[in-house]
Amino acid sequence: MDKLETAKEKFAVLLTGQLARVERMKNEKGFLDYRALEQIIIGVAGGDGIGPAIIAQAKKIIETLLKTEIAKGRVLIKDIHGLTIENRTAVKKAIPDDVLAELKTCHVILKGPTTTPEAGSPWPNLESANVAMRKELDLFANVRPVRVPEQGIDWTFFRENTEGAYAVGSMGFEVDEDLAVDFTITTTQGTERIVRRAFDYAEANGKTRVTAVTKANIIKTTDGKFLRVCREIAKDYPGVTLDEWYIDIMTAKLVDEKRRAQFQVFVLPNLYGDILTDEAAEFQGGVGTAGSANIGERYAMFEAIHGSAPRMVKEGRSKYADPSSIIRAAAMMLSHIGYAREASDLTRAMDECAAEKRIEITGRENGAASEEWAEYIISKLCK
Numbered sequence: 526m527d528k529l530e531t532a533k534e535k536f537a538v539l540l541t542g543q544l545a546r547v548e549r550m551k552n553e554k555g556f557l558d559y560r561a562l563e564q565i566i567i568g569v570a571g572g573d574g575i576g577p578a579i580i581a582q583a584k585k586i587i588e589t590l591l592k593t594e595i596a597k598g599r600v601l602i603k604d605i606h607g608l609t610i611e612n613r614t615a616v617k618k619a620i621p622d623d624v625l626a627e628l629k630t631c632h633v634i635l636k637g638p639t640t641t642p643e644a645g646s647p648w649p650n651l652e653s654a655n656v657a658m659r660k661e662l663d664l665f666a667n668v669r670p671v672r673v674p675e676q677g678i679d680w681t682f683f684r685e686n687t688e689g690a691y692a693v694g695s696m697g698f699e700v701d702e703d704l705a706v707d708f709t710i711t712t713t714q715g716t717e718r719i720v721r722r723a724f725d726y727a728e729a730n731g732k733t734r735v736t737a738v739t740k741a742n743i744i745k746t747t748d749g750k751f752l753r754v755c756r757e758i759a760k761d762y763p764g765v766t767l768d769e770w771y772i773d774i775m776t777a778k779l780v781d782e783k784r785r786a787q788f789q790v791f792v793l794p795n796l797y798g799d800i801l802t803d804e805a806a807e808f809q810g811g812v813g814t815a816g817s818a819n820i821g822e823r824y825a826m827f828e829a830i831h832g833s834a835p836r837m838v839k840e841g842r843s844k845y846a847d848p849s850s851i852i853r854a855a856a857m858m859l860s861h862i863g864y865a866r867e868a869s870d871l872t873r874a875m876d877e878c879a880a881e882k883r884i885e886i887t888g889r890e891n892g893a894a895s896e897e898w899a900e901y902i903i904s905k906l907c908k
């Protein structure tokens with residue numbers, strides 16, 4: 526067949542899928558009320574690489590904090606096995622069907638990092654399990670807080686999590702040997718829901734400013750729509766000012782010590798959010814220290830923002846991996862499901878350990894093991 530015809534067919538498939546997604550979004554019913562549930566099921570999925578090692582520590586901490594709730598049967602913690610690169614390779618799926626079915630029996634999920642195969646790696650070119658889970662469970666809001674109190678930094682990022690360059694990231698194609706095309710998607714519904722979430726958060730937390738980050742001067746259609754939706758939604762929040770920045774200058778302003786403390790809440794398309802949150806986390810001590818919440822109406826997933834660190838595993842250093850990021854994610858999860866007191870107790874305990882540094886994590890033998898760090902945190906909890 527003519528290459529243009531083939532390309533058109535592929536494009537039609539992609540658009541059909543996205544139009545169907547828009548229809549689904551139009552029928553969204555609202556957020557799950559965890560308080561109304563008789564039992565909250567927390568799924569714990571270790572993932573790849575250092576994942577199982579660090580998640581074991583986070584799990585122990587949740588079990589400590591929710592001891593009575595678990596004893597009463599109000600909370601059930603369920604181990605989810607099989608979200609590994611080996612299994613995914615065996616069935617050639619980003620998330621094996623049985624694992625996905627298990628995940629869907631839970632209300633919230635705490636997930637370790639999963640290896641994302643890249644071109645040229647020994648693994649097949651599977652879609653990232655992370656990205657697949659965000660899409661399968663429609664986890665549209667990626668919420669990433671970064672705090673450095675001594676520098677006045679208190680940022681919360683609302684990264685759109687199911688659209689942009691990621692929406693059909695695995696559906697780009699080579700039209701011929703010289704022409705490769707990828708796609709980026711912005712929908713009205715998909716943008717409205719993330720922007721509302723950012724403004725609601727700002728309003729509920731006494732913040733006065735939401736910063737929208739795009740490149741709408743160049744990526745006119747999709748980023749342009751994102752920005753237009755931000756302006757529309759902002760009208761509903763008279764106490765919160767919308768502030769507009771382009772991604773290039775925003776990356777620079779984050780390192781501007783005179784300006785950066787003025788930013789509060791950010792809302793941004795997927796790829797910019799991916800990049801800017803790594804930069805932001807660096808000020809707090811690196812991606813290993815930041816937690817990430819992926820929130821949808823029915824499901825929510827909480828994860829570390831770092832990867833599976835295959836090098837640490839290869840060098841036998843998994844037990845020295847820093848569990849801080851996944852423990853921060855666990856704190857976000859506790860607060861999301863209504864255990865705000867336990868969440869702030871955990872955050873305080875972590876901050877105390879980080880400041881006091883009776884022991885230190887280095888990722889190597891000369892530092893504390895993940896388990897010792899978790900015990901250190903547990904010793905600071907009000908039990």
Ligand code: IPM
Nearest residue numbers: 641653655656799817830832
């Ligand atoms: C993140 C990660 C993921 C992403 C990868 C692992 C697919 O970088 O959560 O920020 O690109 O979203």
Ligand code: MG
Nearest residue numbers: 799800803830
């Ligand atoms: Mg990232």
